[in-house]
Amino acid sequence: MELGLKDKVAIVTGGSKGIGRATALGFIEEGAHVLICARGEETLEAVAQELSAMGKGRVVAVPADLTRAEAIQEVVAHCLEAFGRIDILVNNAGSARPGDFFQLPDEAWQEDWSLKFFGYMRMAREVLHHMLRQRNGVIINVIGTGGLRPTAGYMVGGSANAALIHFTKALADEGAKNGVRVVGINPGPILTERLERFLTTLGGEGKKEEVLQRLTPLGRVGKPEEVADLVLFLSSARAAFIHGANITIDGGANPGLMG
């Protein structure tokens, strides 16, 4: 399927690892130009070099901590300086922690919400100004099924995800006035560094394969590339009628009627 992403300009937050890295790679394979950002400079630069070496689209890497409002403005300014426009924003950088309700202090809630909810909201607001001027653009929020399946052990991330599911639909209403599409994606368990970190909580390193198999009815966890493929499709004109939707990609793990 021809996606028509050649020469589009995409920002992928958290583009140095996991789902973000796979998504940035996918955009480059399609001939798009990409700005990736994350905190760790060494890994970010290594991924930028890897993507540039593919000899397709241009790559810009901007080290940034997206819990800081100023960092978000800097990332967007960098993108406009380098490429002159922003066609696609993939809000993906997030790292909310699991934990016992009584053990997690206010600081943990504030820190995780400042990246996952405020980071997404601020980035979308900053980028939307430019997309509205272009009267065109797509914003994809990579959220998570934790927002659909409330559990005591993942309240911080789950509640931020639920807020983002709402935000995605509300932002779609705003974007529609000027031709900007907004879509949310809810991944279930996807094998990235983040899931590896959670494994200890889920059942211990020793039983890793067993735990991974039990996480979905398909008997396996997802691959970052599988989420990236969905992001690419939703970013493309092939998905022009998909707007304000929150789409689940979880191997059937969510048993509920929604998502």
Ligand SMILES: NC(=O)c1ccc[n+]([C@@H]2O[C@H](COP(=O)([O-])OP(=O)(O)OC[C@H]3O[C@@H](n4cnc5c(N)ncnc54)[C@H](OP(=O)(O)O)[C@@H]3O)[C@@H](O)[C@H]2O)c1
């Ligand atoms: N993997 C899953 O099973 C799963 C399931 C549901 C939802 N999700 C969501 O999908 C998204 C990607 O997850 P992933 O599994 O690919 O995570 P990951 O492998 O841990 O990668 C996270 C990326 O975000 C960056 N990042 C973290 N904190 C940041 C900050 N403060 N400022 C800027 N960048 C930051 C990381 O780089 P640095 O650490 O160097 O900054 C890295 O590039 C997250 O929003 C996550 O909540 C994942």
